Amino acid sequence: xxxxxxxxxxxxxxxxxxxxxxxxxxxxxxxxxxxxxxxxxxxxxxxxxxxxxxxxxxxxxxxxxxxxxxxxxxxxxxxxxxxxxxxxxxxxxxxxxxxxxxxxxxxxxxxxxxxxxxxxxxxxxxxxxxxxxxxxxxxxxxxxxxxxxxxxxxxxxxxxxxxxxxxxxxxxxxxxxxxxxxxxxxxxxxxxxxxxxxxxxxxxxxxxxxxxxxxxxxxxxxxxxxxxxxxxxxxxxxxxxxxxxxxxxxxxxxxxxxxxxxxxxxxxxxxxxxxxxxxxxxxxxxxxxxxxxxxxxxxxxxxxxxxxxxxxxxxxxxxxxxxxxxxx
Amino acid sequence: xxxxxxxxxxxxxxxxxxxxxxxxxxxxxxxxxxxxxxxxxxxxxxxxxxxxxxxxxxxxxxxxxxxxxxxxxxxxxxxxxxxxxxxxxxxxxxxxxxxxxxxxxxxxxxxxxxxxxxxxxxxxxxxxxxxxxxxxxxxxxxxxxxxxxxxxxxxxxxxxxxxxxxxxxxxxxxxxxxxxxxxxxxxxxxxxxxxxxxxxxxxxxxxxxxxxxxxxxxxxxxxxxxxxxxxxxxxxxxxxxxxxxxxxxxxxxxxxxxxxxxxxxxxxxxxxxxxxxxxxxxxxxxxxxxxxxxxxxxxxxxxxxxxxxxxxxxxxxxxxxxxxxxxxxxxxxxxx
Numbered sequence: 186x187x188x189x190x191x192x193x194x195x196x197x198x199x200x201x202x203x204x205x206x207x208x209x210x211x212x213x214x215x216x217x218x219x220x221x222x223x224x225x226x227x228x229x230x231x232x233x234x235x236x237x238x239x240x241x242x243x244x245x246x247x248x249x250x251x252x253x254x255x256x257x258x259x260x261x262x263x264x265x266x267x268x269x270x271x272x273x274x275x276x277x278x279x280x281x282x283x284x285x286x287x288x289x290x291x292x293x294x295x296x297x298x299x300x301x302x303x304x305x306x307x308x309x310x311x312x313x314x315x316x317x318x319x320x321x322x323x324x325x326x327x328x329x330x331x332x333x334x335x336x337x338x339x340x341x342x343x344x345x346x347x348x349x350x351x352x353x354x355x356x357x358x359x360x361x362x363x364x365x366x367x368x369x370x371x372x373x374x375x376x377x378x379x380x381x382x383x384x385x386x387x388x389x390x391x392x393x394x395x396x397x398x399x400x401x402x403x404x405x406x407x408x409x410x411x412x413x414x415x416x417x418x419x420x421x422x423x424x425x426x427x428x429x430x431x432x433x434x435x436x437x438x439x440x441x442x443x444x445x446x447x448x449x450x451x452x453x454x455x456x457x458x459x460x461x462x463x464x465x466x467x468x469x470x471x472x473x474x475x476x477x478x479x480x481x482x483x484x485x486x487x488x489x490x491x492x493x494x495x496x497x498x499x500x501x502x503x504x505x506x507x508x509x510x511x512x513x
Numbered sequence: 514x515x516x517x518x519x520x521x522x523x524x525x526x527x528x529x530x531x532x533x534x535x536x537x538x539x540x541x542x543x544x545x546x547x548x549x550x551x552x553x554x555x556x557x558x559x560x561x562x563x564x565x566x567x568x569x570x571x572x573x574x575x576x577x578x579x580x581x582x583x584x585x586x587x588x589x590x591x592x593x594x595x596x597x598x599x600x601x602x603x604x605x606x607x608x609x610x611x612x613x614x615x616x617x618x619x620x621x622x623x624x625x626x627x628x629x630x631x632x633x634x635x636x637x638x639x640x641x642x643x644x645x646x647x648x649x650x651x652x653x654x655x656x657x658x659x660x661x662x663x664x665x666x667x668x669x670x671x672x673x674x675x676x677x678x679x680x681x682x683x684x685x686x687x688x689x690x691x692x693x694x695x696x697x698x699x700x701x702x703x704x705x706x707x708x709x710x711x712x713x714x715x716x717x718x719x720x721x722x723x724x725x726x727x728x729x730x731x732x733x734x735x736x737x738x739x740x741x742x743x744x745x746x747x748x749x750x751x752x753x754x755x756x757x758x759x760x761x762x763x764x765x766x767x768x769x770x771x772x773x774x775x776x777x778x779x780x781x782x783x784x785x786x787x788x789x790x791x792x793x794x795x796x797x798x799x800x801x802x803x804x805x806x807x808x809x810x811x812x813x814x815x816x817x818x819x820x821x822x823x824x825x826x827x828x829x830x831x832x833x834x835x836x837x838x839x840x841x842x843x844x845x846x847x848x849x
Binding site for chain 1: 570577580670695696699707708713716720
């Protein structure tokens with residue numbers, strides 16, 4: 186199956202006539218275009234590099250003052266000038282991973298429905314609606330989360346989960362905590378924000394699967410789900426993971442919507458219903474009032490650097506997973 | 514009287530010779546003072562010919578910008594220390610005052626009904642008092658039916674002058690709070706949740722039964738929040754009104770404070786609201802363009818003379834007349 190698929194992938198290449206040898210004389214336009222393309226490529230690298238260097242440079246006083254303890258310390262006290270990254274790194278990772286756990290199955294369902302199940306007349310309007318959802322500014326999600334979603338979760342999901350799962354010994358994550366703002370609420374808002382990204386990517390790549398593969402499988406008597414599992418998903422695996430990573434990237438760096446609903450508290454609590462903090466929201470909140478040259482400002486820049494590192498690690502892990510799976 | 518102010522005379526003369534009617538000045542800083550500065554700017558433009566372009570970027574940024582001389586004046590809710598003022602070559606004077614109210618959301622309790630003390634507020638924000646029917650609250654409020662509901666304290670998550678004023682007050686009345694938390698534009702809160710901006714705090718309090726938060730008085734009044742009484746320094750319970758704010762301001766010792774950095778929190782006086790603060794203007798003492806500094810002073814001179822009604826409308830407290838004349842006297846030193 187795999188062999189035939191990879192052969193079938195490049196049918197056009199095999200039948201192409203040999204390309205004639207290039208003539209060395211190239212026009213000025215070609216050279217200008219080559220130069221422009223090259224510089225665009227290098228520009229991205231330089232830009233990325235300089236952002237990393239600048240963040241690191243800005244955060245250096247904090248790294249010097251606190252050493253590796255900066256990562257392990259849960260303190261964030263502008264009065265005594267003791268700063269640590271633990272709480273916000275924890276909040277960033279937990280809220281994003283939780284958001285992904287909620288968003289991926291839903292986004293997959295949306296994409297599956299749109300490509301395989303939905304009647305033809307529905308596909309375009311629903312697809313457009315998904316793309317529009319991706320265009321909603323995050324402040325809107327934040328305000329909606331603050332005024333509507335947070336109280337709703339506080340009155341329904343929280344009491345339900347805390348009175349059932351929360352009573353199970355060892356499941357302290359579901360224990361109730363006062364207040365509506367929480368890491369859980371932030372994850373739900375984040376999940377809703379990243380579903381359109383992941384769903385739109387999945388739908389687009391599901392549509393790239395050659396019809397002949399699917400038709401053959403249907404011809405063999407496969408159900409829609411079997412076609413999805415054995416034909417569509419293996420064929421589009423790389424792009425699907427790419428789409429999920431795009432969503433995770435957005436969740437990690439989301440600032441405004443999270444700030445509204447997470448409670449902005451510098452404490453790690455065992456319960457998901459307790460307020461927390463993320464790197465992006467902490468930086469956004471404290472940056473304007475941080476005095477120039479202060480350790481606080483430097484610590485905020487150091488947090489920015491850490492966010493960069495986390496995003497990079499996530500990307501690297503997804504790449505390695507992908508390579509392993511494809512080889513498999 | 515105006516002729517006794519050399520800077521003004523110079524500025525006016527310059528304006529006259531240039532023949533320009535409009536002089537543009539830029540200011541940046543305090544978001545707390547932004548509404549009143551903008552209202553004053555709109556009202557004064559016609560008479561003074563000064564157009565103010567004010568950016569509410571936050572007090573910290575305001576201090577930064579005026580130190581770098583990227584704006585003509587800075588505005589800060591927290592006064593700068595004398596050393597910092599000297600090294601940045603800045604002078605400082607108060608422009609207007611404001612108060613902080615306590616907003617609550619306790620089912621069954623009406624606006625202005627609940628009585629609290631500073632010490633109790635400190636204990637709530639320290640996490641020592643966690644329920645509305647705590648004996649400490651019940652003792653202050655005989656006859657008020659307090660529910661058995663957890664208190665959900667809300668604080669400003671963004672760095673803010675309001676937080677500075679509020680934590681300064683709590684530190685002043687509670688040694689425990691001073692030792693554990695301290696006073697700053699952003700602090701490490703032992704209890705409660707954070708919300709962004711005054712509107713965020715007010716919204717979180719409104720959303721959460723049992724919520725309690727601190728907001729600028731102007732905001733609390735405009736949005737009809739349920740506020741509380743507080744115990745004044747002299748032990749009487751006072752309501753947050755313009756009269757009680759003004760009482761606090763007039764009780765303060767303005768002459769003794771260097772650079773007008775007077776602490777207006779917990780002032781003596783039976784009727785004094787305990788959480789009041791001034792917002793400050795920072796002006797270079799060695800202006801690169803004296804005409805611009807002159808225009809800044811002209812603007813505030815107009816505001817001191819004609820701006821009290823606007824201030825009252827927006828729930829700010831105008832400076833007492835005696836303080837205004839002291840500030841005007843300090844302007845004379847500028848440029849010398």
